[in-house]
Amino acid sequence: MSNKDKWLLPEGIEEVLPPTAWRLECARRELLDLFSSWGYELIMPPFIEYLESLLTGTGNDLDLQTFKLTDQLTGRMLGVRADMTPQAARIDAHAHRREAPTRLCYMGTVLRTRPDGFAGSRSPLQMGAELFGHEGIESDVEILSLVLESLGLMQVSDVHVDLGHVGIYRSLAAEAGLDGRLEVALFEALQRKAVTDIREILDTSGASAEQCGRLAVLAELNGGQEILEIARTRLAGAGTAVMAALDNLKAIATAMQQRAGSTRLFFDLAELRGYGFHTGMVFAVFVPGRGQEVARGGRYDAIGKVFGRARAATGFSMDLKTLMDLSPRDPGAAAGTILAPADADPDLQAAVDRLRDTGERVVFELPGQQGDAAAQGCERILEKQAGNWVVASV
Secondary structure, three states, X not given: OOHHHOOOOOOOOOOOOOOHHHHHHHHHHHHHHHHHHOOOEEOOOOOEEEHHHXXXXXXHHHHHHOEEEEOOOOOOEEEEOOOOHHHHHHHHHHHHOOOOOEEEEEEEEOOOOOOOOOOOOOOOEEEEEEEEOOOOHHHHHHHHHHHHHHHHHOOOOOOEEEEEEHHHHHHHHHHOOOOHHHHHHXXXXXXXXXXXXXXXXXXXXXXXXXXXXXXXXXXXXXXXOHHHHHHHHHOOOOOHHHHHHHHHHHHHHHHHHHHOOOOEEEEEOOOOOOOOOOOOEXXXXXXXXXXXOOEEEEEOOOHHHHXXXXXXXXXXXXXXXXXXXXXXXXXXXXXXXXXXXXXXXXXXXXXXXXXXXXXXXXXXXXXXXXXXOHHHOEEEEEEEEOOEEEEEEO
């Protein structure tokens, strides 16, 4: 690398500069206050820990996203967290060990080996909330409602929610007797809704025509709430687990209409984000003009089993940087900066202290410095008038 390139950052790794950094910090505080008002307790997991803890129950996707290194003290493999959800599950299972439902929230940088989408970040500022210890739809509805209120707080509007249920595909694949290779291939084809590929994969599966038909139709089962009744007909003959999953989605949709009736719910039975991690309802939140989801989550029961406690769990996460890109508001907007002259007058220091106590930002001019008030981003100055220090425009 030449000297002129030493300032460059790795692709997908970005720094946040003023004033954006302050906007992010103010938004972080407001959102954590919101989570706290809902009863979610803040945790601060470590940035790095033993690899097996980070990857427990998460499937292959997170393994590929995780930077790995060797611990020089123990020789064990360490991982830099690519997602904080498994860490929250470990804390609930091992550190808290409560029997009652536990609500945890977090916010911090995660690091990924590759971006989620085109020109995406590899170092998102992940925020999220997890609810452990309750199996009912009420906890799923609470998480969905908290996502929507978080977006509302940041004035992100015109959102719609994609809902799916991984139990439907998992049950149909098991009924058809798909081996691991075919199940993965079909899963990938369903995500692309590649009908031709889906048919070709199923033709080699050895499953019955009825079983293949139920799997193939998943790519078509997307739309409004009416799609759930259509699915009940098109998936007739499937096992009770499939029908229970459809009942689960319908109950969640009904409850969400009561709590947030203006939110658009869209159902996609081929929506399988986090298939290797989630166990039930999954969701993604979208806004017009942005192809990638702005929030994601769902149910992931029993992930804490390896830590000694298999608890029901549901939650969500989103990238605060993405959220602020979409937000029209500026929670960190300041009235501007005041420049105080380089003067040892005690009355000047007292005036500066009073201004800072009221929330104003005041910087002192330094003796012999270069640059005037405007060059330092100051719109106002402190000057002495009739023996008193007062704020004046530049």
